Amino acid sequence: MGAGKHAGKILILAEDACAYPGADATGQGHMSYSADTYILRVKASVLFPEQFYLDCFSKGIAGIIIMSCGAETPYPGAYEALARRIDRVYVLMKERGLDIRRLRLTAICTVCTRAFLKEVQQMQDLVCQLGAPGSEAAAAPAGAAKALQEQ
Amino acid sequence: MAQKKKPALAPEPTPGGKVGVYVCHCGGNISDAVDVEQVCAQARRVPGVVVARDQMFMCSDPGQEMIIEDLKSGLVDRVVVASCSPSLHESTFRNALLRAGANPYVYEHANLREQVSWVHHGPEATAKATRLVAAAAAKAARLKPLEPIRVEVQPRALVIGGGVAGMKAALELAARGQAVVLVEKSPFLGGQVAQLQELAPEGETAAAVISELAGAVLGHPAVTVYTCAQVEGFEGYIGNFKLKVVRKPPLGATYADRLEKLSKSGQGLGEYVPFVGVMPATIPESPEDFDLEAGVVVLATGMRPYQPRPGEYAYKNFPEVVTLPEFIRLQAEAEGEGDTLMLHGRPIRGAALIHCVGSRQIPGIHAENEGGYLNEYCSRTCCAATLYAANLIRDRYPQTKIFDFYRDIRTYGRGQEELYTQAAASQVVFFRFEAGEEPQVLKNPDPQGPPLLVQVKDVLTFGEELEVPVDLVVLAVGQEPNNIAGLVQQMKIPIGADRFLQEVHPKLRPVEMSVAGILLAGTCQAPFDVGETCAAAGAAAVKAAAILARGFVELDPFVAEVDLSKCTGTGACVEACLADGALSLVDLEVAGQKVRRARVNPVMCLGCGACVAVCPENAINVQGWTLKQFESMVDLIVSDEYLEGA
Amino acid sequence: MGSRQNRRFDALVLGGGIAGLEAALNLAEQNFAVAVVEKDASIGGKMIRLSKVFPTLDCSSCITTPKMAAAAHHPNIALFTYCEMQTLERRGEDLVAGILQKSRYVDVEKCIGCRQCEYQCPVLVPDAEQGGFAARKAIYIPFSNAIPQKALIDTDNCILCGRCAKVCPTQAVNYFEQPEEFHLTAAAAVIATGFEAIPLEDKVQYGQGRIPNVITALQMERLLAPHGPYNRVLRPYDGMEPDSIAFIQCAGSRDQSLGVPYCSRVCCMYAIKEAMLLSGALPLADIAIYYMDIRAFGKGYEQFYQTAQAMGVNFVKGKAAYLDPGENGAVRVRYESQEATGGVQVAEHDLVVLSLGLVPAWDPQGRCLLSTGGDKFIKTVKPKTAPTLTDLEGVFVAGAAAGPKDIVDSIAEAGAAAMEASRYLSKQ
Amino acid sequence: MALVDPDFAAELKAYGVDTALDCFNCGTCAAICPLNFEHFPRKMIRYVQVGAKQKILQQAQDLWRCLHCGLCTRTCPRQANPGELILGLRRYVLAQFRRA
Known part of the structure; x- marks a missing residue:
């Protein structure tokens, strides 16, 4: 790890009913993970528009993990709507030359400590590998990097 | 504590925000890994933060007093506590704000223990803690005071269905002093249970059960019963349902058999008649309708027995093939004594009982029913009911032999396995068949023998084909939900793949429908026996009682709010809304011009924010969780400005 | 302190499992003051210890924790954990309960749940909360999502080294704490004392717990839980990943030779559920369920059973008669196959799970005048029209205390x- | 196709066979039996339940394999007393042979 360790910040959207307590359980177990992670407690991630994710990347967030409740969401239909939105975000990310693996949609339960750690570790590894958001844009179609800068 | 004088109220929060940050050491839990003083020092540089203090235990009295003092003195009007997880102490600190006379919602929590000190070490722990505190402060600065949404509740429950579930629910609510209106479609109280005789496994009589419940319902001043009545209009929301009830004479000869039985019995109104129930009032001569307001609605629309298709197990092909409910009635009305059961003047020396008729149907193996569906579920009650009937016959008519054909014996409940043991002890002979290899009911080719022959490939006899000549075949039919398509459509309530009403969640909210204020009781939800139905009705009643007893419903203020200065009436939010009826478009007049604007019904709003994401103007937000708040949190997370040495 | 002496409530709830919590919350929501008396150091009962629950396969903890938190934070509910109800008697209008607060040796008022004591404690003890497959300390918080998050000392294993007392930031450890007796008075009570699994030691044919790699279904719950002891399913004997797992149904239920003639009602479904979770965790493993009758009677249960069959779980009709140890930690299962070409068979499995039946967790005998049935569960006097009524006035029963019951039915x-x-209370 | 004869069980009462119908065919007796022989003794009990008299007579020699160890009776979950049933069937078969 070493040098790559602080490759960029990871934002975690943790839903209040499941993933947020899941992160708490990870803490109670003193299971260490990257400190470059910032958890936002949210009621339902379906609240965020496509632009929010793009803005986060242009602000310098290197990776985003949406830790939803999956099908166990207290808001019937929210997960499906969220999944459709994330598909659209992926399209927009591609247009801007952003590696779509920087955004991950997953479901974490209140005691899913290991799944939590795994997700964080995977994103951490990916961010180390990719570097700052937009740095992969060089390899992307022409105009993508420009589009990103214009955000 | 010292100041017992009337507390000066904290001043109204200013729009810009004067944020106080309070960082907890948690007795070393946080401060061992995080430099708490440094976090405070850095937090003071965050825009909007006017004070940052630390304390050994912020949740202790001195810690809370510190916050209360700062609020009361007007030093701060927004509070961030950085301590353990909000699940432990968020409510503690919101209460502290209340005690200071402040609005409890101008509060934000930063989790420095579970998310920082217990998982990170060294300088990065302090840096992360500072960023989390800064982000919380940024959100706090944008918080508005909120008030819980209060909905007044009409002090009346409407119960739909006059069977065991409906009567039990009505009685429980009435006993708690609530006014109840009970609406029953037929002229009778008692539902399907009134079509039975003795109830497994203990053997209480249907007569006793229905007489007890109907007697109490009709005798209770708080319960108003309408028979021959249906709900034909429905609108409103929890606390304020507006319904139209129609009473009309039943169609054609629907209840002719029961009415005839009633008149022959010589019993009057309000008295129990076997296989009829209790008729509390005369049938209306002409249709009449009335409006009704109710705070809650309990659905107790019940079930009906599965009706076999003609030819299914030779049903209708031979008069000697009957369903279990039909048999119960035949048996109850059978005359004569002796040690052989006599039906229609014929001795029944051998009877076959066949389980799982219309239940546990498997796609690809069983034929679909008329409506194109399969009853894939187990009907739960038929095993015990069938064995009870077997034991009863063996007990009363020792010369009548019983042959029982089953797939699995499901005597799960208290006292039920004993029925199975007792059946064995009373010499009932059991045969086991596999799905798809159901017993065949044929005409007995032997003219000297009994009329029917049952053939089975018997699992218990190593797969051998066995034949049993019998005088009677009884089909243990399952339960199907009553057809309540009209109600389902009006109330917009979900039904499951099994066509029973679908609760929100079988464990978290087992008697609630997705429409708040509508509860479900008994066999409209799933097959149940009488005891289980009464338990389910009690569970529904207790939820209804809590709503009615309080007189109002208090809902979280975290619901969508439209900023009319931004709304352009695109309707995207209405499209995206996940809660039917929470969002709508209304026509307004602004400066003489007609415009369309979104309107939130806060009572129906779930607060999920699905609308927030789709508004092109960001004109709609969830109060307390706005998009701007989240964006400013991200800004502070990525910013280095307030970090020392950064 | 005298703080908890002789407090008065509207209702007492005995047992802080899912039935007790649900009853307490429903009473509290109607503005009655409720005391919940729980014998364990945390509320949550059996449900909080499960992995996922049938038929929805929801994470059990995710459903229990909100109810636990709601009860703990409810202004009308007081929790009395680590307390035994020793007596319950009616005195006129009142029910008076004699309560014994067992010693935690940690002052709950002071303990902040920081676990410093736990980290310093040098004693490792098999953790019953993890099926005995992991270790805990002699001073410990019961489990990660316990409520309250307060430590207690297991005096059987504590060596009195003093480290916990030294490290505690709030001086909460008190080695001299005495048990305390007090009274709670109320007008009504709900008994929700739940169940225990039939002791493994009772099963001679199944090795009485002495055959390696024969575990109980509750132990399997821990192996399957996302926060379980090994992070995956391994058999305890040698840490091998089992390729073949068998469930033995009616291990103690429907068996007059063991004095438990009744059906335990939940074992079929929990075995099917565990089998499904196993086939997710170990996709290549063979899973067999030895059964007499599959009792999938509740809402969605039969469909759940059919799904398990479609997933390849092998349902073997026949009661496993005898278990004995095989080669390399395997377990041999003897049963009669009912197929025409069957007969007596011996199957070898890497891991065998006993679907133990349920017996009552609490006996009112000698404590109060509540009757029990032939099955030793609390007797109900009007099982049809008032299924929770007992023969002691103002005392009601819920959940597995009145006979084996799944979570849905208990709730x-x-x-x-x-x-x-509440109806009784409003009559008063 | 074999015709079920429900009267056979009653006929056997005279030979002390009166618990056959208590059996719910779980197979414990067969699996626990040290003979380890096909479906024995459950097979015999099942034949009594369905009245397969001929099958019992045809396979009567199997009845004499039983060592009367009592394991089946001890472990029978329904207390159907399989060991005693086998002894009773021996008496029945002997009586039939004598009559023949």
Whole structure:
């Protein structure tokens, strides 16, 4: 790890009913993970528009993990709507030359400590590998990097 | 504590925000890994933060007093506590704000223990803690005071269905002093249970059960019963349902058999008649309708027995093939004594009982029913009911032999396995068949023998084909939900793949429908026996009682709010809304011009924010969780400005 | 302190499992003051210890924790954990309960749940909360999502080294703490004392717990839980990943030779559920369920059973008669196959799970005048029209205390008991 | 196709066979039996339940394999007393042979 360790910040959207307590359980177990992670407690991630994710990347967030409740969401239909939105975000990310693996949609339960750690570790590894958001844009179609800068 | 004088109220929060940050050491839990003083020092540089203090235990009295003092003195009007997880102490600190006379919602929590000190070490722990505190402060600065949404509740429950579930629910609510209106479609109280005789496994009589419940319902001043009545209009929301009830004479000869039985019995109104129930009032001569307001609605629309298709197990092909409910009635009305059961003047020396008729149907193996569906579920009650009937016959008519054909014996409940043991002890002979290899009911080719022959490939006899000549075949039919398509459509309530009403969640909210204020009781939800139905009705009643007893419903203020200065009436939010009826478009007049604007019904709003994401103007937000708040949190997370040495 | 002496409530709830919590919440929501008396150091009962629950496969903890938190934070509910109810008697209008607060040796008022004591404690003890497959300390918080998050000392294993007392930031450890007796008075009570699994030691044919790699279904719950002991399913004997797992149904139920003639009602479904979770965790493993009758009677249960069959779980009709150890930690299962070409068979499995039946966790005998049935569960006097009524006035029963019951049925009954109790209270 | 004869069980009462119908065919007796022989003794009990008299007579020699160890009786979950049933069937078969 070493040098790559602080490759960029990871934002975690943790839903209040499941993933947020899941992160708490990870803490109670003193299971260490990257400190470059910032958890936002949210009621339902379906609240965020496509632009929010793009803005986060242009602000310098290197990776985003949406830790939803999956099908166990207290808001019937929210997960499906969220999944459709994330598909659209992926399209927009591609247009801007952003590696779509920087955004991950997953479901974490209140005691899913290991799944939590795994997700964080995977994103951490990916961010180390990719570097700052937009740095992969060089390899992307022409105009993508420009589009990103214009955000 | 010292100041017992009337507390000066904290001043109204200013729009810009004067944020106080309070960082907890948690007795070393946080401060061992995080430099708490440094976090405070850095937090003071965050825009909007006017004070940052630390304390050994912020949740202790001195810690809370510190916050209360700062609020009361007007030093701060927004509070961030950085301590353990909000699940432990968020409510503690919101209460502290209340005690200071402040609005409890101008509060934000930063989790420095579970998310920082217990998982990170060294300088990065302090840096992360500072960023989390800064982000919380940024959100706090944008918080508005909120008030819980209060909905007044009409002090009346409407119960739909006059069977065991409906009567039990009505009685429980009435006993708690609530006014109840009970609406029953037929002229009778008692539902399907009134079509039975003795109830497994203990053997209480249907007569006793229905007489007890109907007697109490009709005798209770708080319960108003309408028979021959249906709900034909429905609108409103929890606390304020507006319904139209129609009473009309039943169609054609629907209840002719029961009415005839009633008149022959010589019993009057309000008295129990076997296989009829209790008729509390005369049938209306002409249709009449009335409006009704109710705070809650309990659905107790019940079930009906599965009706076999003609030819299914030779049903209708031979008069000697009957369903279990039909048999119960035949048996109850059978005359004569002796040690052989006599039906229609014929001795029944051998009877076959066949389980799982219309239940546990498997796609690809069983034929679909008329409506194109399969009853894939187990009907739960038929095993015990069938064995009870077997034991009863063996007990009363020792010369009548019983042959029982089953797939699995499901005597799960208290006292039920004993029925199975007792059946064995009373010499009932059991045969086991596999799905798809159901017993065949044929005409007995032997003219000297009994009329029917049952053939089975018997699992218990190593797969051998066995034949049993019998005088009677009884089909243990399952339960199907009553057809309540009209109600389902009006109330917009979900039904499951099994066509029973679908609760929100079988464990978290087992008697609630997705429409708040509508509860479900008994066999409209799933097959149940009488005891289980009464338990389910009690569970529904207790939820209804809590709503009615309080007189109002208090809902979280975290619901969508439209900023009319931004709304352009695109309707995207209405499209995206996940809660039917929470969002709508209304026509307004602004400066003489007609415009369309979104309107939130806060009572129906779930607060999920699905609308927030789709508004092109960001004109709609969830109060307390706005998009701007989240964006400013991200800004502070990525910013280095307030970090020392950064 | 005298703080908890002789407090008065509207209703007492005995047992802080899912039935007790549901009953308490339903009473509290109607503005009755409720005391919940729990014998363990945390509320949550059996449900909080499970992995996922049938038929929805929801994470059990995710459903229990909100109810636990709601009860803990409810202004009308007081929790009395680590307390035994020793007596319950009616004195006129009142029910008076004699309560014994067992010693935690940690002052709950002071303990902040920081676990410093736990980290310093040098004693490792098999953790019953993890099926005995992992270790805990002699001073410990019961489990990660316990409520309250307060430590206690297991005096059987504590070596009195003093480290916990030294490290505690709030001086909460008190080695001299005495048990305390006090009274709680109320007008009504709900008994929700739940169940225990039939002791493994009772099963001679199944090795009485002495055959390696024969575990109980509750132990399997821990192996399957996302926060379980090994992070995956391994058999305890040698840490091998099992390729073949068998469930033995009616291990103690429906068996007159063991004095448990009744059906335990939940074992079929929990075995099917565990089998499904196993086939997710170990996709290549063979899973067999030895059964007499599959009792999938509840809402969605039969469909759940059919799904398990479609997933390849092998349902073997026949009661496993005898288990003995095989080669390399395997377990041999003897049963009669009912197929025409069957006969007596011996199957070898890497891991065998006993679907143990349920017996009552609490016996009112000698404590109060509540009758029990032939099955030793609390007797109900009007099972049809008032299924939660007992023969002691003002006392109601909910959940597995009145006979084996799954979570869904326990919750419904808890609602009904709360309704009966509130009705009784409003009559007073 | 074999015709079920429900009267056979009653006929056997005279030979002390009166618990056959208590059996719910779980197979414990067969699996626990040290003979380890096909479906024995459950097979015999099942034949009594369905009245397969001929099958019992045809396979009567199997009845004499039983060592009367009592394991089946001890472990029978329904207390159907399989060991005693086998002894009773021996008496029945002997009586039939004598009559023949």
